[in-house]
Amino acid sequence: MKKFTLKNLGKTVLALALALLTFGLLSCKKEKTEVQTVIVGTGSDMQLYCYLDEKGELAGYEIDVMKAIDELLPQYKFEFQTFDFKNILLALSAGKVDIGAHAYESNPERRKNYLFTEYGYNDFSKYIVVLKENTDVNSLKDLVGKTAQASTGSATGAILQHWNEDHPNEQINAILTSALTNEQVVAAMKNGTYDAFFTNIPSFNQIQKEYGNIFRLVEEPISTSAAYFIFNLDNPTLKADVDGALKKLIDSGELAKLAIKDLGSDTTKNINK
DSSP states (O other): OOOOOHHHHHHHHHHHHHHHHHHHHHHHHHHHHTOEEEEEEEOSEETTTEEEOTTSOEESHHHHHHHHHHHTOTTEEEEEEEOOHHHHHHHHHTTSOSEEEEEEOOOHHHHHHEEEOSSOOEEOOBEEEEETTOOSOOSGGGGTTSEEEEETTOHHHHHHHHHHHHOTTSOOEEEEESOOOHHHHHHHHHTTSOSEEEEOHHHHHHHHHHHTSOEEEOSSOSBOOEEEEEEETTOHHHHHHHHHHHHHHHHHTHHHHHHHHHHSSOTTTTTTO
């Protein structure tokens, strides 16, 4: 029988410690390998929502909400890739990104091709905007014979298209473009290229602040909607996990705080009621 000594005890303790350390390292390594990288497709030139700050880093409400969701989902690691707005859906369909995060509104065509979060995270109702001195335009019908700008693939672009299809003798000159900067929109409105454009209230307030209260917002929205994150049809697990995290942000009030910080007001009210 082996004689028990303090020296033997020390060796035993040391061996046990090394075994526990090795097991811990292996466990950590295994845990790290189980974290799934999720590519989030977003934009980089939409002020307030998804844009590059003075350091050249992505910032805005879309980014902050995605980061808050990521913190609640340790099984995922979110990485952002930027695209033109019209190309995010193409990248999503091609499997190049896993989540579309660019204030996507719901419509039947998109619902056929993508999964949407169960909860909206932002009121994205759209309004007609004209120059302040323009008092003639107070509804979509008042844009007949005039020129209105909308982004390619946007909900407002679809509204203009449907109007023209339904009113062959009352056409609106719809100009669909890639996403424009505030500077480009202001210049085009001032020189008469466009008679109107469409935006939401936070973006309207931002452009008014930047350019000296030169526009007027038509009071009645042309669409009442919310923004959602979108996923491929074959990715229901990721959607369900994001839904759970988003619900936590809503219930805790954290989503409202992010909206106030980034957009200047709580744009999350009533959108999920």
